[in-house]
Amino acid sequence: MSTTPIVPTTTDPKAGDELARGREAEVGTKAKRVKRRLTSRGATVAALIIAVIWTIPTFGLFISSFRPAELIQTTGWWTIFQNPGFTLDNYSEVLFSSSQSSPQLGSYFVNSLAIAIPGTLFPLVLGAMAAYAFAWMKFRGANWLFIVIFGLQIVPLQMALLPVLSMFTTFLRPLQNTLHDVIPIIPEQNYLPVWIAHTMFGLPLIIFLLHNFISEIPGEVIEAARVDGASPGQIFFRIVLPLALPAIASVAIFQFLWVWNDLLVALIFSGGTADVAPLTQRLAELTGTRGQDWQRLTAAAFVSLIVPLIVFFSLQRYFVRGLLAGATKG
């Protein structure tokens, strides 16, 4: 960095202002002195404006979801004080009403969960096993294979959709039909194709992320267990997985949100009925067919947002870590 060109100028009035502001802290530690760096008044105002612009759209939808239908349709949400009104009807309607015209989100909510939980666990376990193999087992072509997997995580899903769908129709469909014949309570359209699709598409990223972490586990720990006579299964489940838990948590959250928020995989593999389709698919359908039913759409949108938002605000640290490491997926 010694080449960084630095223009020597005399202290200008703006910098002086910053100095004065910095003196308020007065403690004079390094960190405190850096604090005044760029915190000018203009910057604060600009940050505030960005923050407001970024929040208002969500906020408006949130307010509207609690307003009675006739008010949503005739007045802007920003006139809430002139046109007050509060109701939970929108939520009870979209979630529990069984009338034909209602979105009936209850079953789709269950579907989203039923897709996302196995859709996270399956690839996580298989991915962790593969990551362990790449990190701790020596075999020819390991390096090359790992690079292929790394590249696969960026390949657009569009490249896989058609052939995978025709494969499913040929091999999975008969199995689903048999399952329905044996256990009638399980519909012909079941979660199997969506689970398998999410498992296949999630693996490259999960293997890559977990490999980085698992390869940093101290080798002595694994060696000591082996000397003590632990089986490969015991070493993996009792030692490797617990040690990799922080990384697994990040990856799990990332994969969970990815599956929960996915629309493309659902559209192609779920069949679109209330038996399988997740919330996102239902919402996309509603915006198409009932694009003006804002009392329903606003509440429905928030029903689908609530789980990601809870995950985001309670597990933000893990979420950020997973996201930063794996944002190229898809």
Place this chain on the structure above:
Amino acid sequence: MTTADLLGKILQVVGGLAIFAAIIGLLFFFLDKAPKRGKDWVQLFVFLAPALFLLILGLIYPAIRTSLLAFTNSRGEFNGADNFVWMFTQPAILNTLLNTVIWVLLVPIISTTIGLAYAVFIDKSRGERFYKALVFMPMAISMVGAGIIWKFVYDYRQAGDEQIGLLNQIVVWFGGEPVQWLQTSPINTFLLIIVLIWIQTGFAMVVLSAAIKAVPTEQLEAAEIDGTNAWERFTNVTLPGIRGSLVVVITTISIATLKVFDIVRTMTAGNFDTSVIANEMYTQAFRAAEPGRGSALALVLFILVLPIIIYNVRVMRKQREIR
């Protein structure tokens, strides 16, 4: 949803998880029982084969197959480069390609710029974490949800009626006529682009904020003692210090932008000249029963992403050599 439905769903999940656990358990059981000789190979197989099998079946083989399908017609017969000729001669599809270019030019640059500015503005300020959460939140929600949020902002009511969409209300406040935003080309494409910028800015901001904090304070102080002002310190010290992160952010957002599908699907379904490659691929392959054309579009998407894949692989190989 009847109780039987719910029961069926729970049964599926519990049964699915149980069968999965049983398969894994069985694999490890046989691994333990394997003869001493060749145990290493059995072990490697048990750990690696399931994932590898799924990757070949779910990504590698399909990708090859899609590349071949791109050269067939709707009946599956080889038709040379017809699909590509179609793509580059059909005005609607040319528009789709042009839109994709507009998306990929605007979204990475604008969201990175705003994200960087915001990260600098709030750096070390009071309530930094709160400020970050506000802008980062859109990253956690689905693009379908984001689409609905913004569709509400763009909503249209006839002139004279009270507006319920914020954008039209602002237009009216300034004395303008309300506009059917999403139906009006070409502005609708830019309004959809705003949604993705809204989502990706948070990502840029969080990555770049971490990078800014890693710039050594000594350098900044040295520059300050030399009498530079804040802007000079930013361009001469901070910016060179975060160059690596900037490249990561821009390539990552570019990939996400090339693949954008949900936003377009939810907000306009690609109508009114707003379609992009990923959406058109879906329409052709799964709605119009033209798998050949859909595959050709997927292939174009893949070719657009390919340089980024190669670049990333090279960077990773370099990192692995260092280790």
